[in-house]
Amino acid sequence: MNIDLLSNLAKDFYLKKMSFADLAEKYSLSRYLVNKYLDEARDSGIVTISIASSLQRNHELEQVFHKLFDIHEIAIIENGGGSTGRKNLIKFAADYIQQEIMKSSIVGTLWGTTMYEVMDHFTPTEREGLTFTQFMGENRKYKSLAGSRRMVENAAQKFSSDFITLSGPLYILDKTSRIGLIRDIAAVDAIAAAKRMNMLFSGLGTLASVNSIPTWRTNIHKIFPNVNLNEVAGMCYGRPFDINGKILIHPDVDNVFGLSMLQVLRTPTRIGVIPSKFKAQSTLGALRGKFFTDVILSEDVAQRILAEMNMN
Numbered sequence: 001m002n003i004d005l006l007s008n009l010a011k012d013f014y015l016k017k018m019s020f021a022d023l024a025e026k027y028s029l030s031r032y033l034v035n036k037y038l039d040e041a042r043d044s045g046i047v048t049i050s051i052a053s054s055l056q057r058n059h060e061l062e063q064v065f066h067k068l069f070d071i072h073e074i075a076i077i078e079n080g081g082g083s084t085g086r087k088n089l090i091k092f093a094a095d096y097i098q099q100e101i102m103k104s105s106i107v108g109t110l111w112g113t114t115m116y117e118v119m120d121h122f123t124p125t126e127r128e129g130l131t132f133t134q135f136m137g138e139n140r141k142y143k144s145l146a147g148s149r150r151m152v153e154n155a156a157q158k159f160s161s162d163f164i165t166l167s168g169p170l171y172i173l174d175k176t177s178r179i180g181l182i183r184d185i186a187a188v189d190a191i192a193a194a195k196r197m198n199m200l201f202s203g204l205g206t207l208a209s210v211n212s213i214p215t216w217r218t219n220i221h222k223i224f225p226n227v228n229l230n231e232v233a234g235m236c237y238g239r240p241f242d243i244n245g246k247i248l249i250h251p252d253v254d255n256v257f258g259l260s261m262l263q264v265l266r267t268p269t270r271i272g273v274i275p276s277k278f279k280a281q282s283t284l285g286a287l288r289g290k291f292f293t294d295v296i297l298s299e300d301v302a303q304r305i306l307a308e309m310n311m312n
Helices: 003-015 020-027 031-043 059-069 082-101 113-120 148-158 175-183 185-194 207-211 214-218 277-289 299-308
Strands: 073-077 106-109 131-133 162-164 199-202 234-236 239-241 269-274 294-298
Touching (some): 003 031, 059 299, 082 113, 082 269, 106 148, 113 148, 113 199, 131 148, 148 162, 239 277, 269 277, 277 299
Parallel strands (some): 073 294, 106 199
Antiparallel strands (some): 234 239
């Protein structure tokens, strides 16, 4: 047994969070041997793993939400607000989502700070036969680590798996151009994969996130024609919705480049992660609209939702 090799492999995997692919390249090993040596490092005592968690779920509040919204799974994390609480919630969400990913073959990813944080807490592992795919166009945050293309690449790297990107912006106003791009050979693989997604995971957006992109802000009324922006409670899958969960954009004038809302909602498992207490209204609308099958949120958000519903 080469103790130095096992020790160095373990440090790179557990502390530096290197993927199997990167470890295999660095140490000139097959992925099979990387996995075998990591197992040996644990079995021999070179690596010891202890789990200390102060996370607690508010099961009583979860039952209230199950009855109110008839949702498949909801996790309400106690003390999930604040800086430390957010980190705890993100860690919980990462573990929850990773378990679902390991049971899936095609996984859809979206962008945003929350999703970036979740992916950063994934434990690098190898999952054969897994593909991550975009199912909507680029949000135009090309320089951001939380941008669309980088997110799908980042997720795939964590699992040493494949990924498919979707070339094109999130919104395309010309219907003929949008349909043409969806049918183009550059998009056909991503669209075909997206239609077969086993699961997806996402955060919730707001109009502020749309307006943070100059192109979208300038053309907001063209992107969402006939929409009263004052009624928008949040954004989900690129579409605005109100506090009652109604999508405010009609399918005939939906300018999103990618899967239709109906197609997205056919995905069997749709996990939403909402750590921000300032998204109570958008979360309430998303729950009413059944945009997610599984929701992870903080106790603060849950209490604010009940207050919004006058149920405190």
